[in-house]
Amino acid sequence: MERGVLLVRAFSVSEGRRGTATVTVNVLDVNEHAPYCVPSVFVLTVPETTERGKSLGTVTCVDMDVSGHDVSLTLRDNDASLYKFRLQDGQLQVNGTLDYDMPGIAGRSFQYEATIIATDSGTSTLTTTIPVMVTVTPVNEFDPVFIGPFEILVPENTRSGSVVTTVKALDGDWRFDALRYSIPGGDALFSINPVGGQLYLKGSLDFEVKQVYRLMVQAVDFDQDVDLTVQRTGAQDFTIRVLNLNDNPPVCDPVSYESTIFSTRSAGLPILTLSCTDRDGDGLTATITNGAAVDRFQMNGLTLSSRNVFSYVPGAVYDRTMFEVTVAVSDGEHTADVVAYIYVVPWTTTVPTTTTTTTTKPPRVVTVVQRFWEPDLWFVAVMTITGAFLLLYTGLLIWRILTWTSVCVNPEPDVSDNLLKNSLNGEDLNKIGNQDAAIQNYQSSLDGTISLSKENSRKSLMRFDGKADDPVSGRSYLFNSETGERRWL
Numbered sequence: 001m002e003r004g005v006l007l008v009r010a011f012s013v014s015e016g017r018r019g020t021a022t023v024t025v026n027v028l029d030v031n032e033h034a035p036y037c038v039p040s041v042f043v044l045t046v047p048e049t050t051e052r053g054k055s056l057g058t059v060t061c062v063d064m065d066v067s068g069h070d071v072s073l074t075l076r077d078n079d080a081s082l083y084k085f086r087l088q089d090g091q092l093q094v095n096g097t098l099d100y101d102m103p104g105i106a107g108r109s110f111q112y113e114a115t116i117i118a119t120d121s122g123t124s125t126l127t128t129t130i131p132v133m134v135t136v137t138p139v140n141e142f143d144p145v146f147i148g149p150f151e152i153l154v155p156e157n158t159r160s161g162s163v164v165t166t167v168k169a170l171d172g173d174w175r176f177d178a179l180r181y182s183i184p185g186g187d188a189l190f191s192i193n194p195v196g197g198q199l200y201l202k203g204s205l206d207f208e209v210k211q212v213y214r215l216m217v218q219a220v221d222f223d224q225d226v227d228l229t230v231q232r233t234g235a236q237d238f239t240i241r242v243l244n245l246n247d248n249p250p251v252c253d254p255v256s257y258e259s260t261i262f263s264t265r266s267a268g269l270p271i272l273t274l275s276c277t278d279r280d281g282d283g284l285t286a287t288i289t290n291g292a293a294v295d296r297f298q299m300n301g302l303t304l305s306s307r308n309v310f311s312y313v314p315g316a317v318y319d320r321t322m323f324e325v326t327v328a329v330s331d332g333e334h335t336a337d338v339v340a341y342i343y344v345v346p347w348t349t350t351v352p353t354t355t356t357t358t359t360t361k362p363p364r365v366v367t368v369v370q371r372f373w374e375p376d377l378w379f380v381a382v383m384t385i386t387g388a389f390l391l392l393y394t395g396l397l398i399w400r401i402l403t404w405t406s407v408c409v410n411p412e413p414d415v416s417d418n419l420l421k422n423s424l425n426g427e428d429l430n431k432i433g434n435q436d437a438a439i440q441n442y443q444s445s446l447d448g449t450i451s452l453s454k455e456n457s458r459k460s461l462m463r464f465d466g467k468a469d470d471p472v473s474g475r476s477y478l479f480n481s482e483t484g485e486r487r488w489l
């Protein structure tokens with residue numbers, strides 16, 4: 001409080017008097033100035049890694065009012081900058097991590113905002129606000145880290161150009177997962193899409209050649225630091241296992257087998273074993289494929305054995321002694337064919353083993369009646385003698401006809417006339433010579449069915465020498481066996 005003392009003297013001109021008075025003036029102070037602060041605003045750019053406790057500057061405030069009030073400072077945060085700053089004796093310090101890698105701060109242009117409020121202590125307080133604007137810059141803090149699985153199973157029939165898998169790495173720096181993938185040094189069999197991480201097969205796989213591949217893939221981040229050359233790399237070893245598929249047929253070596261057995265060889269006793277392998281390691285099954293051998297032989301795994309059902313009974317059923325057994329060896333998908341030639345030596349001294357089952361079944365009598373004709377001995381004799389006579393007679397007849405034909409080439413007309421007359425009249429043949437008799441015989445052979453007129457009888461005789469029935473109409477006709485001429489009857 002200021003105090004002013006005034007001496008006031010008064011003069012009276014007319015009377016020549018004067019007087020003095022003392023006036024005291026008390027001046028009361030009024031808070032009329034807000035605090036004055038330096039700096040009036042904080043605009044800063046700091047890296048996100050600025051450590052806790054780091055000073056961002058000091059604020060100094062004075063009150064212009066004479067009484068020199070104290071100025072108190074307070075800090076007001078917003079949602080994003082909560083606990084991020086603190087004030088210590090007018091010094092603005094970092095209190096929490098000014099993280100760059102947060103979606104929340106990315107939406108605020110990576111700027112943390114707060115307000116320092118300076119308040120004086122007058123009767124009616126006045127305040128001054130000091131805005132704090134701290135922009136953080138990115139620092140590449142994190143290495144890219146691959147996420148599993150790191151073991152990839154690829155069927156061996158995967159085609160070249162196929163995507164085998166898609167690798168994925170994560171990066172904690174904002175903007176998250178800004179990565180480029182690569183295979184350091186390249187690879188002969190695999191390639192990778194730098195952006196998407198797709199791992200491509202650029203050759204062919206064969207389980208039987210190589211089962212496991214190891215591949216290192218790296219991820220390099222970008223745009224994650226103020227200094228663009230600061231990049232971090234993450235690397236990961238991948239194991240690529242080739243899955244076995246049944247892509248190879250079984251291989252049999254040799255493909256042809258030969259074996260000789262006795263027919264009495266016990267059923268199921270191995271005769272030969274096929275030598276077959278499968279590159280895929282699949283289980284092999286063997287099946288006899290030709291019908292004839294199926295009944296005689298059997299396969300037990302890759303082993304061929306007999307069923308012992310041969311029959312070599314002399315004069316009865318006599319089986320073949322060589323069997324060609326074709327066998328299909330399968331791995332479930334593919335087949336290989338082999339052939340076994342089995343020579344069976346008949347061995348009849350031993351009765352083929354027949355399993356005698358002791359069942360109390362009553363024997364069943366099966367009667368088989370076979371009908372056949374068995375003539376008596378006398379009948380055979382009679383038939384033989386009759387046959388012999390018949391044969392003799394036929395021979396004689398043929399000889400007579402041949403003799404007659406040779407004479408008949410130039411027959412004497414009178415003889416023929418006579419002959420004809422005789423034959424027609426049915427005269428005794430004895431009166432006529434041998435030749436006449438022959439003609440008579442010949443005529444008789446026509447079965448006496450031909451009736452000839454006297455004029456053309458001789459001609460007719462020469463024209464037709466046989467009689468037959470037409471199979472279609474059933475009518476009878478005469479024919480000439482030389483000319484083919486016919487005459488219907």
Ligand SMILES: *[C@@H]1O[C@H](CO)[C@@H](O)[C@H](O)[C@H]1NC(C)=O
Pocket residue numbers: 082083084085086087095096
């Ligand atoms: C500073 O951070 C601590 C936690 O680390 C917190 O308890 C404190 O309130 C913060 N100070 C300010 C002024 O925000």
